[in-house]
Amino acid sequence: MCPHALIPYKPKNPKTRLSAILSQEEREKFAFAMLEDVVSAAKDAMCTPVIVGTELFDSEMVQVTVTDADLNQSLNEILPTTEQNILIIMADLPLADEASIRRVTSTTKDMAIVPGRGGGTNAIYIRDPKKFHVDYYGASFSKHMKIAQDAGLSVEVIDSFRLHTDIDEDDDFVELLIHGTGKSRAYLEELGFHLETETGRVRVARKR
Amino acid sequence: MCPHALIPYKPKNPKTRLSAILSQEEREKFAFAMLEDVVSAAKDAMCTPVIVGTELFDSEMVQVTVTDADLNQSLNEILPTTEQNILIIMADLPLADEASIRRVTSTTKDMAIVPGRGGGTNAIYIRDPKKFHVDYYGASFSKHMKIAQDAGLSVEVIDSFRLHTDIDEDDDFVELLIHGTGKSRAYLEELGFHLETETGRVRVARKR
Numbered sequence: 001m002c003p004h005a006l007i008p009y010k011p012k013n014p015k016t017r018l019s020a021i022l023s024q025e026e027r028e029k030f031a032f033a034m035l036e037d038v039v040s041a042a043k044d045a046m047c048t049p050v051i052v053g054t055e056l057f058d059s060e061m062v063q064v065t066v067t068d069a070d071l072n073q074s075l076n077e078i079l080p081t082t083e084q085n086i087l088i089i090m091a092d093l094p095l096a097d098e099a100s101i102r103r104v105t106s107t108t109k110d111m112a113i114v115p116g117r118g119g120g121t122n123a124i125y126i127r128d129p130k131k132f133h134v135d136y137y138g139a140s141f142s143k144h145m146k147i148a149q150d151a152g153l154s155v156e157v158i159d160s161f162r163l164h165t166d167i168d169e170d171d172d173f174v175e176l177l178i179h180g181t182g183k184s185r186a187y188l189e190e191l192g193f194h195l196e197t198e199t200g201r202v203r204v205a206r207k208r
Numbered sequence: 209m210c211p212h213a214l215i216p217y218k219p220k221n222p223k224t225r226l227s228a229i230l231s232q233e234e235r236e237k238f239a240f241a242m243l244e245d246v247v248s249a250a251k252d253a254m255c256t257p258v259i260v261g262t263e264l265f266d267s268e269m270v271q272v273t274v275t276d277a278d279l280n281q282s283l284n285e286i287l288p289t290t291e292q293n294i295l296i297i298m299a300d301l302p303l304a305d306e307a308s309i310r311r312v313t314s315t316t317k318d319m320a321i322v323p324g325r326g327g328g329t330n331a332i333y334i335r336d337p338k339k340f341h342v343d344y345y346g347a348s349f350s351k352h353m354k355i356a357q358d359a360g361l362s363v364e365v366i367d368s369f370r371l372h373t374d375i376d377e378d379d380d381f382v383e384l385l386i387h388g389t390g391k392s393r394a395y396l397e398e399l400g401f402h403l404e405t406e407t408g409r410v411r412v413a414r415k416r
Binding site for chain 2: 117120160162175202203
């Protein structure tokens with residue numbers, strides 16, 4: 001019952017909302033470090049990671065290339081051909097760990113969904129992928145709940161801040177520096193990012 | 209084994225970081241609605257809520273007044289006199305529900321801690337309150353983990369986005385409007401707040 005974990009990944013010019021504080025090269029290295037953290041957690045949780053991207057990159061990880069850049073179209077071409085249970089998990093969840101992923105894949109419902117920050121969807125586990133299709137971007141959590149309902153699929157919403165916390169902006173670095181233990185946290189520290197506590201709030205700062 | 213749930217609460221001029229978008233009266237009503245949501249969830253989880261504040265307010269809820277405004281001093285005067293297990297939970301967690309609180313109070317460790325956003329601590333469950341003291345503000349999650357370690361107490365960190373999501377800023381309203389089901393969500397909607405989806409992100413807006 002080890003599901004494949006599909007991990008959409010964009011190696012070139014990722015995480016553009018971090019452009020103000022990271023160069024393109026730094027963003028690419030950081031995104032790859034986060035991917036490695038997610039892959040590591042997925043393996044710990046007995047999933048088989050498969051990277052879904054628009055181009056191959058230099059890595060020993062199992063990769064699938066898709067001809068179209070659109071995430072929804074790519075995944076919706078894969079799902080109907082998939083015979084076994086599947087996990088779709090985003091590559092920007094460096095706080096993912098074995099326990100949180102196991103909570104997702106051990107649901108007793110037809111599906112499990114993990115909401116991301118701001119209405120997104122960070123992970124979907126589907127027992128029978130033929131019955132579901134994805135609709136990412138915007139308020140995708142609500143859309144996915146609706147798609148599941150329309151398909152008659154029971155859904156468990158997984159209450160995990162580790163899988164809820166996608167890293168999109170520098171404010172999110174605070175969570176990674178506090179709770180992260182993997183390569184992406186180490187890379188941020190290598191770049192000089194650290195926590196500063198002042199007047200009751202923890203902020204992130206960068207040494208140059 | 210029903211623990212008391214201590215809920216620190218400030219009825220006058222709360223949530224000042226919302227001052228730009230809510231009047232003082234609105235902030236007071238909103239803070240009270242969030243408190244009601246937390247109280248309701250605590251009761252669902254078989255806890256006995258006790259509001260800890262610097263002044264009594266008009267309510268049938270069980271209240272304890274403390275002479276000093278400092279949260280740490282107030283709680284640290286209560287803990288050594290407490291004979292049974294106790295939950296300390298913040299009043300600004302309107303996504304709290306029965307399941308998430310039960311995960312906290314059913315820990316098999318000496319304590320359970322729920323990290324809040326930005327390094328804070330949103331809930332602490334202590335089996336033997338005499339052995340622990342609190343140190344809120346700033347990076348309190350790290351401080352509480354250290355205090356527990358120094359006291360030789362085993363700790364479970366509860367991975368819950370519902371209890372992780374404290375509502376401090378208007379950006380946080382997005383989570384409340386998506387995942388909330390209680391009085392504080394209803395009050396925000398009454399004030400005209402609603403979700404707007406544009407270019408891939410969900411934002412909050414207010415009708416006037």
